[in-house]
Amino acid sequence: MTKLILHNYFRSSSSTRLRVALNLKGLPYNYIAHHLRKGEHHEPTYLAVNPQGLVPALVLEDGTVLTQSLAIIEYLDEIHPSPPLLPKSAIDRARVRALAHAIALDIHPINNLRVLNYLRSTFSADDEAVAAWFRHWVAATFTPLETMLAGDPRTGRFCHGETPGLADLCLYAQVLNNGRFGVDMSQYPVISRIFEACAILPPFAYASPINQPDAE
Amino acid sequence: MTKLILHNYFRSSSSTRLRVALNLKGLPYNYIAHHLRKGEHHEPTYLAVNPQGLVPALVLEDGTVLTQSLAIIEYLDEIHPSPPLLPKSAIDRARVRALAHAIALDIHPINNLRVLNYLRSTFSADDEAVAAWFRHWVAATFTPLETMLAGDPRTGRFCHGETPGLADLCLYAQVLNNGRFGVDMSQYPVISRIFEACAILPPFAYASPINQPDAE
Numbered sequence: 001m002t003k004l005i006l007h008n009y010f011r012s013s014s015s016t017r018l019r020v021a022l023n024l025k026g027l028p029y030n031y032i033a034h035h036l037r038k039g040e041h042h043e044p045t046y047l048a049v050n051p052q053g054l055v056p057a058l059v060l061e062d063g064t065v066l067t068q069s070l071a072i073i074e075y076l077d078e079i080h081p082s083p084p085l086l087p088k089s090a091i092d093r094a095r096v097r098a099l100a101h102a103i104a105l106d107i108h109p110i111n112n113l114r115v116l117n118y119l120r121s122t123f124s125a126d127d128e129a130v131a132a133w134f135r136h137w138v139a140a141t142f143t144p145l146e147t148m149l150a151g152d153p154r155t156g157r158f159c160h161g162e163t164p165g166l167a168d169l170c171l172y173a174q175v176l177n178n179g180r181f182g183v184d185m186s187q188y189p190v191i192s193r194i195f196e197a198c199a200i201l202p203p204f205a206y207a208s209p210i211n212q213p214d215a216e
Numbered sequence: 217m218t219k220l221i222l223h224n225y226f227r228s229s230s231s232t233r234l235r236v237a238l239n240l241k242g243l244p245y246n247y248i249a250h251h252l253r254k255g256e257h258h259e260p261t262y263l264a265v266n267p268q269g270l271v272p273a274l275v276l277e278d279g280t281v282l283t284q285s286l287a288i289i290e291y292l293d294e295i296h297p298s299p300p301l302l303p304k305s306a307i308d309r310a311r312v313r314a315l316a317h318a319i320a321l322d323i324h325p326i327n328n329l330r331v332l333n334y335l336r337s338t339f340s341a342d343d344e345a346v347a348a349w350f351r352h353w354v355a356a357t358f359t360p361l362e363t364m365l366a367g368d369p370r371t372g373r374f375c376h377g378e379t380p381g382l383a384d385l386c387l388y389a390q391v392l393n394n395g396r397f398g399v400d401m402s403q404y405p406v407i408s409r410i411f412e413a414c415a416i417l418p419p420f421a422y423a424s425p426i427n428q429p430d431a432e
Binding site (some may be wrong): 028047051052053054060064066067070071072074075078090091093094095097100101102104105106108109110114115117118119122123125129132133134135136141144145148156 | 284287292317318324327338339352361
């Protein structure tokens with residue numbers, strides 16, 4: 001059987017969350033690295049795969065290309081429902097998606113490498129200004145996220161109950177990324193506890209940036 | 217029956233996309249406006265509803281609060297499946313979600329009011345620098361999005377086939393927003409054509425910013 005092909009970059013947090021999903025589902029894949037800092041994702045051969053030139057992209061056995069990490073994870077959960085990454089009831093699914101989207105929409109796109117590069121090139125932002133920007137958008141979401149997790153009885157060992165799901169994938173990848181910009185995680189005890197619960201699970205640990213073949 | 221309560225702001229494009237979804241599903245709601253430029257979404261009464269202090273939020277008949285526009289729209293589509301906002305097959309659902317996410321993740325969060333305000337306050341960006349930022353991130357996604365739509369036979373009168381869905385809600389709201397920052401839409405004929413197909417439908421037109429009670 002042809003294996004799945006994962007186009008990704010070790011440090012990209014949307015790549016990390018998709019790697020965790022593939023690992024949790026037990027789906028093997030061929031790893032193709034695109035070095036974002038070297039601009040490899042803008043090469044014509046990759047733009048033919050994903051015109052957006054972003055990672056990750058997943059190529060299915062029949063050659064179909066899927067893009068956008070959350071859309072790919074929802075697809076994997078529909079096609080390979082065990083273990084589930086979303087709960088069964090619609091109201092709980094809405095909660096888990098909202099927690100995931102709080103991170104994946106309200107932090108990650110604003111703190112993405114291409115945005116930080118624009119700050120440097122157009123607004124002459126130095127390392128400290130870039131790090132302050134990064135921490136600002138993390139705090140703007142992690143502060144209410146901590147409240148939302150702490151105040152809801154559906155929060156368990158993980159964001160929702162006792163098994164990891166879509167929100168945990170996003171949380172795990174974001175917290176790993178935070179480490180590079182000096183985010184003080186002591187303000188977020190529930191988020192930190194959930195991160196630790198994820199980090200000791202092999203499907204998460206194997207997906208972490210340092211364990212990828214292109215890690216530096 | 218208690219009606220749904222929609223916390224939103226006329227000009228917020230994530231609010232617009234949710235209003236379209238509610239209209240397409242034929243769900244009436246009470247409209248509560250939060251004036252983002254006046255900071256009304258940061259008042260304690262609203263933070264008690266949504267700790268993130270973002271719009272939109274939807275309060276269900278039983279008082280449950282849902283946040284994050286895409287998560288709310290997925291919930292509405294699960295509970296009120298007709299008319300569907302996502303296609304039936306998993307692979308087509310992945311396509312529609314990816315098109316929606318390209319707009320909702322890769323443009324909208326970066327161009328949100330709070331980010332533009334940060335550029336003004338911290339990097340002394342003037343109106344022209346802010347507009348250039350806005351147009352840069354629209355072009356970074358709309359250029360490949362145009363390619364992705366033009367090159368796929370599943371694109372029809374709308375992003376996917378002949379009826380409007382999740383991707384069209386996002387496209388419609390983004391194109392409306394573009395008008396305020398001078399985006400040249402002539403570069404995007406397919407996106408423009410789909411926008412026009414949406415704009416003539418009452419569920420879209422009624423959801424547009426200018427038709428809201430708090431419009432200025």
